[in-house]
Amino acid sequence: MSGHDVKTAEVIVLKDGEAVAQHMAHWLLEQALAKKDGPFVISLSGGTTPKRLFQILAEPDIAARFPWSNTQIFYGDERYVPTSDPASNYTMSRETLLDHVSLPLANVHPMPTDADPETDAARYQKELQAVYGANELQPGKPLFDVVMLGMGPDGHTASLFPRQPVLKERTKWVATCTPDNAPHTRLTLTYPAIHSSRHVVFLLEGAGKAEMLARVRKGDDSLPSCHITSEGDVTFLIDEAAAQDL
Numbered sequence: 001m002s003g004h005d006v007k008t009a010e011v012i013v014l015k016d017g018e019a020v021a022q023h024m025a026h027w028l029l030e031q032a033l034a035k036k037d038g039p040f041v042i043s044l045s046g047g048t049t050p051k052r053l054f055q056i057l058a059e060p061d062i063a064a065r066f067p068w069s070n071t072q073i074f075y076g077d078e079r080y081v082p083t084s085d086p087a088s089n090y091t092m093s094r095e096t097l098l099d100h101v102s103l104p105l106a107n108v109h110p111m112p113t114d115a116d117p118e119t120d121a122a123r124y125q126k127e128l129q130a131v132y133g134a135n136e137l138q139p140g141k142p143l144f145d146v147v148m149l150g151m152g153p154d155g156h157t158a159s160l161f162p163r164q165p166v167l168k169e170r171t172k173w174v175a176t177c178t179p180d181n182a183p184h185t186r187l188t189l190t191y192p193a194i195h196s197s198r199h200v201v202f203l204l205e206g207a208g209k210a211e212m213l214a215r216v217r218k219g220d221d222s223l224p225s226c227h228i229t230s231e232g233d234v235t236f237l238i239d240e241a242a243a244q245d246l
């Protein structure tokens with residue numbers, strides 16, 4: 001996988017959403033097994049796209065080989081709702097994946113949503129810092145092995161929404177965002193936190209993603225997804241429907 005930003009990113013096109021989810025699951029297993037010098041740290045994306053991937057990771061064939069005890073699970077964004085709310089990204093991942101594998105509880109890091117958004121963003125940053133082992137991001141020492149991302153119909157990714165102050169955040173690792181046209185306040189990783197990664201992988205499927213993806217690849221910098229970078233590599237793993245305007 002190669003390319004430090006969305007314009008130079010490798011684009012892998014597979015037949016359909018099932019093929020994308022299968023490819024990602026096997027690739028993640030390889031990455032996790034290859035990680036020998038510390039924990040395998042992953043940030044999961046939210047929304048509906050990763051659901052099938054999570055189910056595949058929970059199937060016995062992969063789940064039995066995945067080094068769960070060496071894996072730390074974080075989230076790229078969260079809707080500021082209780083975990084009982086069906087909009088919770090954490091809850092979707094728990095129901096499809098976490099409840100079905102031998103992952104120590106201490107290795108799962110849902111974004112907290114029980115104080116207030118600013119306090120909880122700061123708490124989550126501290127939780128990341130504890131696993132990272134430092135309070136400042138250092139080039140050459142990526143925070144994440146893998147950051148999974150999706151993309152919304154307005155070009156948002158994680159909860160980096162168009163025109164929001166969070167897009168200018170260069171210091172915090174986690175921040176709040178209250179989008180104009182989405183129902184919930186969000187917590188989100190910021191650009192610098194996502195940049196501190198070995199691999200960023202956008203998972204996109206369906207014709208609904210096609211136009212936005214084409215605009216991102218052409219460099220429409222009004223779209224938050226356009227500004228995603230990684231000190232490692234950025235890859236688009238997409239299906240044929242999402243690729244139709246490329």
Ligand SMILES: O=C1O[C@H](COP(=O)(O)O)[C@@H](O)[C@H](O)[C@H]1O
Binds near residue numbers: 050151
């Ligand atoms: O709001 C969100 O949307 C994007 C895309 O979601 P999807 O349902 O089209 O897969 C997602 O990546 C982000 O994490 C989420 O919170």
